[in-house]
Amino acid sequence: MESEKNEVLLKLKEAADIFVSNPKSYLLIPEIRTNLGYALSNAKDINDVAAIPGRITSAFNRAFYCLPPQFGASDHIARVIITAMRHDSNMRSAIDLRYYESIVYSLPKHEICMFDRRLEKEESRKKERHTMNFMVDYCFEQWNGESHYYIVDEGDVGKEKTIFVLGKDPVEVVEKSLSLLSFISINR
Template identity: 55%
Template structure:
């Protein structure tokens, strides 16, 4: 059953701005040379939240994620609100600690990249430290990851390295104020693997 939401004019305008900026960022990402190397097996997504985001319907992302075909990153649908639970939870939890951090992307794990990241702005997250009751909770891992990193560094870092677990692909998350900054940070990482 489809849910319908009523939005104020101001909220509608903000939603339009978020969707436009996210589309611009996604197009920048997919048009960059060799960026397919950054897409993990689980595929990638980029999210961008409204300034007053409270739930996953306040975070825009790409429905179905971005994927790779013939060494090109592609996506089938335009950005939409409520399109991603995974990347939305990362952003929403980050916003609990820093309201300016409204965007995130997940990328493929490379040791070469991790070794080059600024240690003061990077958190290594080991899923083995996660309590079992949190693992079983929906959204628990992403929430725990962000909270753990905030507690470790005293801030929300721009880079979080998720070491993965059995059946869970390791990945690198980039977080920042908007999706253009997130994508530019992602593209910069290509230099370490080319």
């Protein structure tokens, strides 16, 4: 168990370093900042998922993070990963990115799930911290049991639109994320 924990932390740090070392990665960071997570192979709760404490952020056209990965550091991204793992145990990593229409329209439609938060039932909305679980469950149902990599959270009043990238490990997730930079059609 300890060796797998160390392996998860090392792989997550490697991926976070790859992300922040790209000079354009700051373009992918939403106002709520970005988190990148990686779960143990038998993850059951947020303490089994490592993430970046304080998230990955940006300033002065540069991405950075302040603290090394830790287990239990993000409830938000952990819920996405654990819910995805219930559908596909190989989906052990995720990141949340800034929403761009140009990215969404550039991805093949069969590879993404568009999630409208208004689809969530009222009783589910009332449960604190339940929307991420509902969103991931909804998308896997739309995918009919197949795993895909992109979930678009269309946001809501007071909730920023984001794009989640799922994958087997954080290096794969970061590589997929950085490949999206080519679809950004803005000048910053």
